[in-house]
Amino acid sequence: MTIGSSHCTDQHFLLLLDGDETSAPFRAAAEHVEHCPACQQRLTELSGDNAFWDTQRQLLTPVDGDQTNSGEIYRYHSVETQTADRRGAVETLVRDMLEAPSHPETLGRLGRYEVERIIGVGGMGIVLKGFDTELHRPVAIKLLAPHLSRIGAARQRFAREARAAAAVVHEHVVPIHNVESNVDHPYLVMQYIAGQSLQARVDLSGPLSVSEILRIGQQAASGLAAAHAQGLVHRDVKPANILLENDVDRAYLTDFGLARASDDASLTYTGVVAGTPHYMSPEQADGRPMDHRSDLFSLGSVLYFMATGRPPFRAERPMAVLKRTCHDPHRPAMQANAEIPEELSKTIDRLLEKQPDRRFANAAELQNKLERLLADLQQGKLRLRRAPLLRPWLLAGAAALALFVLVGVTFVVTAQQTRRPADPRRRAPITQESVESIQTRLQQLEGPTQGDLDRLDDELKSLEQLPLPEMDWKETSDAQK
Numbered sequence: 315m316t317i318g319s320s321h322c323t324d325q326h327f328l329l330l331l332d333g334d335e336t337s338a339p340f341r342a343a344a345e346h347v348e349h350c351p352a353c354q355q356r357l358t359e360l361s362g363d364n365a366f367w368d369t370q371r372q373l374l375t376p377v378d379g380d381q382t383n384s385g386e387i388y389r390y391h392s393v394e395t396q397t398a399d400r401r402g403a404v405e406t407l408v409r410d411m412l413e414a415p416s417h418p419e420t421l422g423r424l425g426r427y428e429v430e431r432i433i434g435v436g437g438m439g440i441v442l443k444g445f446d447t448e449l450h451r452p453v454a455i456k457l458l459a460p461h462l463s464r465i466g467a468a469r470q471r472f473a474r475e476a477r478a479a480a481a482v483v484h485e486h487v488v489p490i491h492n493v494e495s496n497v498d499h500p501y502l503v504m505q506y507i508a509g510q511s512l513q514a515r516v517d518l519s520g521p522l523s524v525s526e527i528l529r530i531g532q533q534a535a536s537g538l539a540a541a542h543a544q545g546l547v548h549r550d551v552k553p554a555n556i557l558l559e560n561d562v563d564r565a566y567l568t569d570f571g572l573a574r575a576s577d578d579a580s581l582t583y584t585g586v587v588a589g590t591p592h593y594m595s596p597e598q599a600d601g602r603p604m605d606h607r608s609d610l611f612s613l614g615s616v617l618y619f620m621a622t623g624r625p626p627f628r629a630e631r632p633m634a635v636l637k638r639t640c641h642d643p644h645r646p647a648m649q650a651n652a653e654i655p656e657e658l659s660k661t662i663d664r665l666l667e668k669q670p671d672r673r674f675a676n677a678a679e680l681q682n683k684l685e686r687l688l689a690d691l692q693q694g695k696l697r698l699r700r701a702p703l704l705r706p707w708l709l710a711g712a713a714a715l716a717l718f719v720l721v722g723v724t725f726v727v728t729a730q731q732t733r734r735p736a737d738p739r740r741r742a743p744i745t746q747e748s749v750e751s752i753q754t755r756l757q758q759l760e761g762p763t764q765g766d767l768d769r770l771d772d773e774l775k776s777l778e779q780l781p782l783p784e785m786d787w788k789e790t791s792d793a794q795k
Contacts, residue, residue, distance in 0.1 A: 322346060322353045340467070404435055408442070411460060411499045424501060425494065427455060438462065439472075443506060446491075452506040453491060463499050476502045478570040481544045486537035488557065488568040504568070509560040512620070513553035521623040521651055524658065524698060525691055530556070530565045531617050532684035537567035538613060539677035542606045546570070551612035552593040553619055591635040592625040596668050599636040607670040610680060614665025614673075621658070622650040626666060640668070655696055658687060 326343040347353045405421065412422025412429055421429045427444040433454065434441045439462070442455040462468035476493035479502075483489065492503040512530065516522065522530070534556055541548055548570060555569040595611035597604040618626045626644035629635045644666055648659035661683060667673050674680045690696035 321350065401432075404432060404440070407460065408432060408440060408457075411457065424455060424457075427453060427503065429455065438468075444503070446503075454504045454506045456502050456504065458500045460499065469495065469500055472500050472502070475570045478541075478546055479504075479568075482537075482541045482546065482570075484537055484540035486533045486564070486566055487540060488566045507557045507559050507566055509558045511554050512556040512558060512565070512616070515558055516553060516619060516623055522620045524653065524655060524696075525688065527617060527620045527658065528684050528688040528691065529563060530558070530620065531613070532681055532688060533565040534567055534613060534616065535677045535681035535684060537565075538606075538609055539681055541567070541570075542609070542677055547604070547606055548609050548612075549598065550590060550593075551609050551616060552590045553616055554590075556616065591632040591639070592627065594636065594639060595670075596640045597670065599639050605670070606676065607673050610665055610673050610677060611667075611670075613677075613680070614662050617658075617662050617665065618644070618647050621647040621654050621662065624650075653698065655687075655691075655698055657690075657696065661687070 322343060326346075408429070409421055412424060415422045415428070417428065419430075421431065421442075423429065424444065426448050427446055430443045430445060432440060433443050436459075439459045440457045442457060444453045444455045445451070446453050458468065458472050462472075473493070473495040476490055476495065479487070480490040480493070488507065489505050490502055491505065494501055510518075534551070538548065538551065548567070550569060551567070555567065557566040557568055558564075559566070591599070593612045593615045595604060595608040598608050598611075615626055627635055627638040627642065629638055644663075646659050647662050648654045648656055661680075665673055665680070674683070687696060691698075
């Protein structure tokens, strides 16, 4: 089935809506639609009317627009962070998908499960807290989003996630209890983890302690090793997919929605990019062949996030993040956080190597490395680096000094420009706007936090990297006179 330069036929659209996403015809049609606005519009019309799609998009889009800025494609958002109107709309949507409740305090039923409340909403579905009436235990229920329930490819991916996760039996992988894929609204049932995601933990508390980084990293690596032993590549290892159980030092790897068998031809299909930009490996971001070592790069990005409070590669747009991941070096974790031991920083550096063969050979090797570092830390053999105590007056002095230097350089550049005719091929590397922008930020700092310092540091470093124009210092001195 070929498309060529023409538009898709109804046969192509039928294939996209209810076909095998691993087949060559499906891929050819999907690639065409990706670059053809007319076919995108037609596919939208066939899969659901505009009003239907607008409603679903409104319900399943984060209030703060976080998806665009963070680059996280399938991140679930707590309904607690949404407006009352949005929460009410989501609850109404969920009630319409459920059977009548048997108890007035529940939302409804899904088979033998009583649905108690909505945990979160994401691009692929809705996560609910439920109760198994037969086994008398709390469960988490992942319900496929209603606008995807009618699309065959989405249903197949949903069923694949259940099969992939169910195949991995490990203490640090969230177990799957049940799956119902041949119903109007497919859902899978998982163990309910009372706690929060690693993403939420760091967002709330900032960078973690060295012991926490090593413990969570070691447990996540052991879960990955179990998945890799089953021939699976997770492809979406990120902080939002690592759950931390309350009152128990245990982390769980979850969300195998993008997982593929390591011998699946689609892992080597050129041009396919799926995952979360901030935590993708270079080969995954570039659509190149990849294997289990791609997950190790992603886990390295997670370790970096725990150590510094931010991913190793950042930019305004997802595509810019991918470009930086493929081509730019990262700032070592020990430079971004002075408390990170050199040995841990070097371990993260190795995981973030652009070339897969320069990373750890497998997740088990990484697990052993992190276990040794944790043992050394507990025995006092791992030397910790201490950040200097930064008092408010010292911070203010450092900020003022930085501003003084910038203003001085700007004055010199301005004086030089008054002595020479303007060169249209040049532009001043440091502008008055740059200085005023930083000055405004400094004036807003009242008891600067580490985040404030990080942002100021980024701005200063971006200015430091710009070249100064050649100057005749004698002429500059004369100009000042």
